[in-house]
Amino acid sequence: MAELGFTLSDAISRYVHDGASIALEGFTHLIPFAAGHEIIRQRIRDLHLIRMTPDIVYDQMIGMGCARKLTFSWGGNPGVGSLHRLRDAVEHAWPRPVEINEHSHAGMAAAFTAGASRLPFGVLRGYLGTDLPAHNPNVRRIACPFTGQSVTAVPAINPDVTILHAQRADRAGNVSITGILGAAREAAFAAKTVLVTVEELVDALPPALNAIVIPHWIVAAVVPCLGGAYPSYAHGYYERDNAFYQAWDSISRDRERFIHWMEEHVLGTADHRQFLASLQTSAPA
Amino acid sequence: MAELGFTLSDAISRYVHDGASIALEGFTHLIPFAAGHEIIRQRIRDLHLIRMTPDIVYDQMIGMGCARKLTFSWGGNPGVGSLHRLRDAVEHAWPRPVEINEHSHAGMAAAFTAGASRLPFGVLRGYLGTDLPAHNPNVRRIACPFTGQSVTAVPAINPDVTILHAQRADRAGNVSITGILGAAREAAFAAKTVLVTVEELVDALPPALNAIVIPHWIVAAVVPCLGGAYPSYAHGYYERDNAFYQAWDSISRDRERFIHWMEEHVLGTADHRQFLASLQTSAPA
Amino acid sequence: MITCTRNEWMTVTAARQLRNDSVCFVGIGLPSAACNLARLTHAPDIVLIYESGTVGTRPNVLPLSIGDGELAETATCVVSLPEVFSYYLQAGRVDIGFLGAAQIDRFGNLNSTVIGPYENPAVRLPGAGGAPEIALHAREIFVMLRANPRSFVERLDFCTSAGYLSGHGERARLGMAGGGPRRVITDFGLLEPDTESQELRLVALFDGVGVEEARAAVGWPLAVANSLRKIPPPSEPELAALRALHERTEAAHARPIHVPS
């Protein structure tokens, strides 16, 4: 049964520990920025960060030294270019070296799906003819026991903690998600602990039928957090701030400017509400 | 692009041939009875029938001698008891012997999912400690290439034709399904050819977002067919006729009574509209 | 003094085994009645999952089939069958799997496949459905089955769903994830596995039923616990809730269906 009484700060300090493997999922949509910022504020260290598309939130966490390892399949600023903090970590080990476990989207989707199903590995037709398997021992070939055909296997991903942002939850902790899903549901079902921030707590969700719900007993805690996905978006609540994503390119290009920005807007704010307010008073770029 | 100009009779004669492997899917809900009856009317033979829960429609097809083989995971009259025609075929080879390929639901779900993904086999943790693998060479154990753990493999199911009944389609042939799905979507994506009967053709479907749609280019033909799932049901259109399911027990128990009923209501009617009308004029039992 | 049928007593007994915070994977028939009775009495928050993919369903009447529309309409959500078996059951998200069967043996192994040899059966039963993997993965299994020497048998004709196999830890040694059959609720009382041998023992009897009735109904030499508990008959509220549920159900299933044409 999901706990509903925590603040985000409480929930992060209770569930996210130094050294944990954590997945903040959401594919472009519903990226849990507020939770990522809180992890930075609490200076949690040595994390194994897992995410198909690291995006700005992981650029920030990597740049602030939270990560020892990154499992991912596409590490860019979508539609803009590089994640400069990720690049600086990989190219120059700044602020610390980060171990890379690199997949394709299809491979990582299979790994999350296997994790959600508590299978030890996922199967796909993938990676054929590419250099990725030579650099990732987690990509292997196995034979079909019926036809002898060779297919690709990847080990299941089961994060210690998966954190999602969603639109709504009810007072039992059932979480409702609308719009682009990515592998968010698989990442949640694959996790040992699931933490969800939501735009809104409602007394009762409308009848769902085939709509996307993560039932309450899969979820450890639900925390209301308005604007918790910003600068990503929450379908039906607010749009993606594409201008912020573009502005991030220059903020993050330089180490000092990045640190200064993080100190002002993340470390210098007590919570996500203050973070959002801080962007109102100073231009994001 | 789905063809929308066929009658059900046209569509069945065009796509369902003697000897084909066919899956009429739908889990209790949206069982394509009208299509099954049309297959019986056209006296199509030597079919490999595939369906998780054979239900009355397969009892009828088996009893009328359409099937050479049955792949299934639960062959009963749900909530009532036996499928007497299926039993008669298995126990007494009447009206002809039917080869059995028997799975559990989890195994067959994995096989359909593998088929939909064009993988040669599906993986599950299943069948452990049971007698099924001893009687089905399609259940094997394979080792995880990372951990050495033993898991179960089943060969993919890829029917020649999958037939579904759905609530609605638009004029492009996009098919919308609401309610209990079973493995209907997997069976459709696994098939070489997909045929769908629908309660209603509409000019445009409402915006779907995460709702269940089978896009038009996955579907070979869409045929409007009011009440096409009866005595199963179409969520939002009509309910399951539980009384009919109960009545079927005595209709089907006796070979002669069964044949007489089929002659009167299926062979003796030209189409599904007449079938439904024939039930109005004579009590189902 | 309340009079009730053995079926009612059995259903009420089964319902009492369920807790308000349980997540149950429910088979159709007697298990479905017991789980919904629990929900309508002492366990209003119990989560019921049917293999049709209806998760957290709260039907007002009992479904005839595993996939009646009522289950979908009142569910927290409806997922596909592959998903309910992989993300929920196989993933260990189910506390209690509630099964019936045609036969059970002394180690809680179940048969719902055939009577007689598989290749040439005397009676072809419906088959496995979800049972083998429910029996494999759910944290605990509860079995509900009326007892007679043809259902409680010395030797199964076919093992559809594994209980404790040959007992003495064989299940665990095979690496089976779930805990196996913890309770067998039948129409005279309750059986539970011995902690060592894992053989089912009689641990409780309906108040007024003697051990001899139990022994006569079971096709193997039934082991009996040192201290036998007595199971009180249904209370008035329990029986009223159960009978009202059945009445609503019968009325609903008798309503004529209007098919568009």
Place this chain on the structure above:
Amino acid sequence: MITCTRNEWMTVTAARQLRNDSVCFVGIGLPSAACNLARLTHAPDIVLIYESGTVGTRPNVLPLSIGDGELAETATCVVSLPEVFSYYLQAGRVDIGFLGAAQIDRFGNLNSTVIGPYENPAVRLPGAGGAPEIALHAREIFVMLRANPRSFVERLDFCTSAGYLSGHGERARLGMAGGGPRRVITDFGLLEPDTESQELRLVALFDGVGVEEARAAVGWPLAVANSLRKIPPPSEPELAALRALHERTEAAHARPIHVPS
């Protein structure tokens, strides 16, 4: 005489390759612009799929990211990422995969992973994303990439997505399902694989561009087809549609976002 940029000409050229009955798996950036231009001009029924799971999407403005809300709102349906990759792409339900890259070689193999050695890269690029399996499964691959000797290279630093590997049928011998890179659309013209060697050859040039420009922009000795086709510049309607699309897009992306607080 219409004046247009090379980018515009390239985008229009790419759009022209698409048919009204194609099902396209679309990468972000130039491919996304080309596919939507096709949809807004000669191919109104084209099915566009983005890896965010938005199937049959019809955005009014170009998305900045692969998962902008616009893509979901205008889609036939939105499926999960595991599903779009397994039931659609891997299942062979995609006609054309439309990719970009940082580097391409003469056999249409693509790099979007690193410049320099993988373990110690000079430039860490974003990486694979969906590309390796798009390149593997789509019936045909179209590649869009501006040409210069650092992007059209003799030897890739890393093979992220397989084209024809070393050519001469190696791709087919490896059992790769899709047909491989059929067209490379660049900012001077069009390359297509030779039917025997599968090496990319220059087959068409923008009208007015000479072969020497093409040779200078390509980092390997470029093979040239016997008869080179001329690619006419964008027509007025094509250019008007493309520019209007970009204008709508810029206006939409510049609109301030209101975040609830």
